[in-house]
Amino acid sequence: DTGVSQDPRHKITKRGQNVTFRCDPISEHNRLYWYRQTLGQGPEFLTYFQNEAQLEKSRLLSDRFSAERPKGSFSTLEIQRTEQGDSAMYLCASSLLLSIRNEQFFGPGTRLTVL
Amino acid sequence: SQQGEEDPQALSIQEGENATMNCSYKTSINNLQWYRQNSGRGLVHLILIRSNEREKHSGRLRVTLDTSKKSSSLLITASRAADTASYFCATDRAAGNKLTFGGGTRVLVKP
Numbered sequence: 309d310t311g312v313s314q315d316p317r318h319k320i321t322k323r324g325q326n327v328t329f330r331c332d333p334i335s336e337h338n339r340l341y342w343y344r345q346t347l348g349q350g351p352e353f354l355t356y357f358q359n360e361a362q363l364e365k366s367r368l369l370s371d372r373f374s375a376e377r378p379k380g381s382f383s384t385l386e387i388q389r390t391e392q393g394d395s396a397m398y399l400c401a402s403s404l405l406l407s408i409r410n411e412q413f414f415g416p417g418t419r420l421t422v423l
Numbered sequence: 424s425q426q427g428e429e430d431p432q433a434l435s436i437q438e439g440e441n442a443t444m445n446c447s448y449k450t451s452i453n454n455l456q457w458y459r460q461n462s463g464r465g466l467v468h469l470i471l472i473r474s475n476e477r478e479k480h481s482g483r484l485r486v487t488l489d490t491s492k493k494s495s496s497l498l499i500t501a502s503r504a505a506d507t508a509s510y511f512c513a514t515d516r517a518a519g520n521k522l523t524f525g526g527g528t529r530v531l532v533k534p
Contacts, residue, residue, distance in 0.1 A: 310465070310467070312465075339519055341522075349526060350513075350524030350526050350527050351511075351524050352524070353523065358519070364521065399465060399466065403519065410454055410456075411468050412456075413468060414465040414467075414468075416464060419463070
């Protein structure tokens with residue numbers, strides 16, 4: 309257990325439905341990241357926050373995706389009008405930016421299946 | 424897009440043997456990190472090596488970094504069945520920035 313939690317762990321939804329995932333980072337960590345991982349591949353970056361500010365978004369993050377970190381603590385990732393291609397593991401990570409090191413600690417992930 | 428490649432893609436060894444996997448990347452980096460992922464689970468941070476370091480050790484793990492060749496290697500000594508997992512390298516270009524992962528090496532340690 310890294311201290312990063314994600315909810316739910318599994319989500320099955322029908323195409324066209326909206327889904328929302330939550331990530332709770334390690335409490336003192338100021339940076340929070342979202343990644344997506346498909347089967348047999350390495351994780352791919354989606355977006356990240358420093359405190360409540362969203363600093364970077366990947367081109368993978370289409371208009372159907374939105375992420376928030378309203379109080380600089382937990383974060384949510386919403387996917388609207390899900391498509392079968394959205395099926396993947398969604399991983400959240402957090403880090404404490406204090407120095408030039410950047411260990412990111414990952415949560416267990418939310419596995420999304422879109423039928 | 425993936426930063427680079429891990430080699431080999433899959434590795435099968437007997438318990439007690441050493442496992443070596445390599446990672447190549449394309450751009451200049453600040454840090455390189457190695458992670459382990461058990462099937463269907465999240466990633467566990469193993470070790471971080473900074474761009475000005477050449478070698479680091481942590482328990483049974485040894486990581487090397489050659490920035491001139493843009494490559495790194497992870498050695499697991501005296502492997503155990505519990506080391507069975509996928510191993511990923513990840514790089515960042517500045518502290519606190521996003522990680523770019525390779526495709527991973529799947530390691531099977533047979534008892």
